[in-house]
Amino acid sequence: MTDTTTSSSRGSTGRPDADVSTLKGRTGAGAPAQTRGKTTVADGVVAKIVGMAAREVPGIHNLGGGVARAFGAVRDRVPGGSGGVTQGVKVEVGERQAAVDLDIVVEYGVAIVDVAGDVRSNVINAVERMTGLEVVEVNIAVGDVRLPDEEEESEPDEDRVR
Numbered sequence: 001m002t003d004t005t006t007s008s009s010r011g012s013t014g015r016p017d018a019d020v021s022t023l024k025g026r027t028g029a030g031a032p033a034q035t036r037g038k039t040t041v042a043d044g045v046v047a048k049i050v051g052m053a054a055r056e057v058p059g060i061h062n063l064g065g066g067v068a069r070a071f072g073a074v075r076d077r078v079p080g081g082s083g084g085v086t087q088g089v090k091v092e093v094g095e096r097q098a099a100v101d102l103d104i105v106v107e108y109g110v111a112i113v114d115v116a117g118d119v120r121s122n123v124i125n126a127v128e129r130m131t132g133l134e135v136v137e138v139n140i141a142v143g144d145v146r147l148p149d150e151e152e153e154s155e156p157d158e159d160r161v162r
Helices: 020-025 043-055 066-077 112-131
Strands: 060-063 089-093 097-107 134-146
Touching (some): 043 060, 043 112, 097 112, 112 134
Antiparallel strands (some): 089 097
């Protein structure tokens, strides 16, 4: 039987020499600095990334269903109310993976299938690049289509009686 391993790759014990992969199990002073400790990303952080990434896609008018947008409009008018970047966004974040549910409103005339694909791609790229989490799914529900002549729901109606 012929040994195909060269003698330079075997140590004095006859076993293969240790390589870099044996360092992966080390902790403490011998481990690389970036692997010492644990990083946890909160659900709210992922939801904000998702909301911003989805809004960057051309053809997206808004996020959230009708009720969510109505509550968001009221919340935005209340002093101290937070912005609605996560409106219409639901995320589930685990140790290494994330799943996303989005409710979107698209502009009239766009190809919904294409916009949904672009949203998925942009959301997955942003979340994976910024957090290191694997995005296992991005579920999209198209709740409305914004027509060109529709007024923005969040604009106050000055003619209302108060």
